[in-house]
Amino acid sequence: MNRDALLATLIGLGVGLVITGLLLVGPTLVKSISLPKFSFSFPSAKQNPSTSPTPAPTEFFVSIDSPLAEDIAANDELLVSGKTLEGTIVTVQGPKDEDVVTAKTDGAYAGKVMLIEGKNDITVTAYKDGKQMSQTVTVYFTPEEI
Amino acid sequence: MKKYMLFSLFSLFFLFPFAVAQASSEATPSTNQKQLNDLKDRLATKVAELRQLQRKAISGTVKTVSASTATIETATKDIKIELLDDIAIAQVIKGTRTKLTIDKLEKGDQVVVFGEFDATLDLLRAKAIFIESALPQRIAGTVVETKKTDYTITVKTPEGKQYTVDIETITKISAWTSDKGMTKAGFSKLTSGDSVHVIGTPVAKKEDRLSALRILDLGNLTGRPIPTEQVTQKSATTPSQ
Numbered sequence A: 001m002n003r004d005a006l007l008a009t010l011i012g013l014g015v016g017l018v019i020t021g022l023l024l025v026g027p028t029l030v031k032s033i034s035l036p037k038f039s040f041s042f043p044s045a046k047q048n049p050s051t052s053p054t055p056a057p058t059e060f061f062v063s064i065d066s067p068l069a070e071d072i073a074a075n076d077e078l079l080v081s082g083k084t085l086e087g088t089i090v091t092v093q094g095p096k097d098e099d100v101v102t103a104k105t106d107g108a109y110a111g112k113v114m115l116i117e118g119k120n121d122i123t124v125t126a127y128k129d130g131k132q133m134s135q136t137v138t139v140y141f142t143p144e145e146i
Numbered sequence B: 001m002k003k004y005m006l007f008s009l010f011s012l013f014f015l016f017p018f019a020v021a022q023a024s025s026e027a028t029p030s031t032n033q034k035q036l037n038d039l040k041d042r043l044a045t046k047v048a049e050l051r052q053l054q055r056k057a058i059s060g061t062v063k064t065v066s067a068s069t070a071t072i073e074t075a076t077k078d079i080k081i082e083l084l085d086d087i088a089i090a091q092v093i094k095g096t097r098t099k100l101t102i103d104k105l106e107k108g109d110q111v112v113v114f115g116e117f118d119a120t121l122d123l124l125r126a127k128a129i130f131i132e133s134a135l136p137q138r139i140a141g142t143v144v145e146t147k148k149t150d151y152t153i154t155v156k157t158p159e160g161k162q163y164t165v166d167i168e169t170i171t172k173i174s175a176w177t178s179d180k181g182m183t184k185a186g187f188s189k190l191t192s193g194d195s196v197h198v199i200g201t202p203v204a205k206k207e208d209r210l211s212a213l214r215i216l217d218l219g220n221l222t223g224r225p226i227p228t229e230q231v232t233q234k235s236a237t238t239p240s241q
Helices: A003-032 B002-052 B227-237
Strands: A061-066 A077-084 A089-093 A098-102 A108-114 A118-128 A132-139 B053-065 B069-073 B078-093 B096-100 B109-118 B125-132 B137-147 B152-156 B164-165 B172-177 B181-185 B195-202 B210-218
Touching: A061 A118, A061 A132, A077 A118, A077 A132, A077 B172, A089 A108, A089 B195, A098 A108, A098 B181, A098 B210, A118 B137, A132 B053, B053 B078, B137 B164, B152 B195, B164 B195
Parallel strands: B078 B125, B164 B210, B172 B210
Antiparallel strands: A061 A077, A077 A108, A089 A098, A089 A118, A118 A132, B053 B069, B053 B109, B069 B078, B078 B096, B109 B125, B137 B152, B137 B195, B152 B164, B172 B181, B195 B210
């Protein structure tokens, strides 16, 4: 092989390698480049959520977070929990007994009731400032293996 | 000739590394992609299986019953249930939980059926059936009147309906206060204006009347004043000096 051929071969090899490398690594390099973001809007209090805390709800409400409706309870003691306003007196009524609790500062409440076999209608009633509100959830229980 | 040879060599060396690199890059992602697709398929199959068969309980009335199937009429629709051989049927009879056989299940029975619901066949494969007795009624409201002579109280619900509640010897009365919590209480503790929860059984042939099983007295939570009719009765019974 003469000098020209050898030179041509080496140049071809080099160019091929460069182009192949660009094709393989190029997309990754482009993705890794992060362009600086420019914002032309004026800064305001709304753009800084950390300085504006979420206001606590003031309208009277009561909700049941657990159990879910139509759930099958694992055992005959059921923990009923949910949310209402802070300091609200909450009664949790089951078919066999009831529990009375006071909602905590974050409005969370939890009470325990015993279940009977079959269908159980659990009623939660909240009392605050002369107002009363109720929610009911149905839960099922059986001691049999399902 | 030389030019053609040079061109051929150039092309070969240009394309060869590219071809090798392309082949190797396709080999790695194809194996990963295959594993990913396999995992997705297995997950989708499992989700479909779980959706198809899910633990469920339904409550309703027996509409039809045979040796192997039954139809339960619920509040929303009729549900067909498959009665398996090892199904457990129970009922509380005279205070005792009693196991029964399938032939004891009758049309009109109020039941709760537990089993696995097949969404594809729209069928509940029953594993346990509980035949329910009449459930007690629950009311919550404010005491508007107490009658010591009859041992009854009148409770008015937030909807405006009034119920007469009979206090029986078996009635359990509990009183709740914020400082003492729940304590046992007697009929004398019940006062007009108190917020109460009553669980009882309806009195036969008497509308809006309950025989109380349990009463929970929360005291005067609503802040409403004692009704004037009760005040009048109190002054009438006060002995004159």
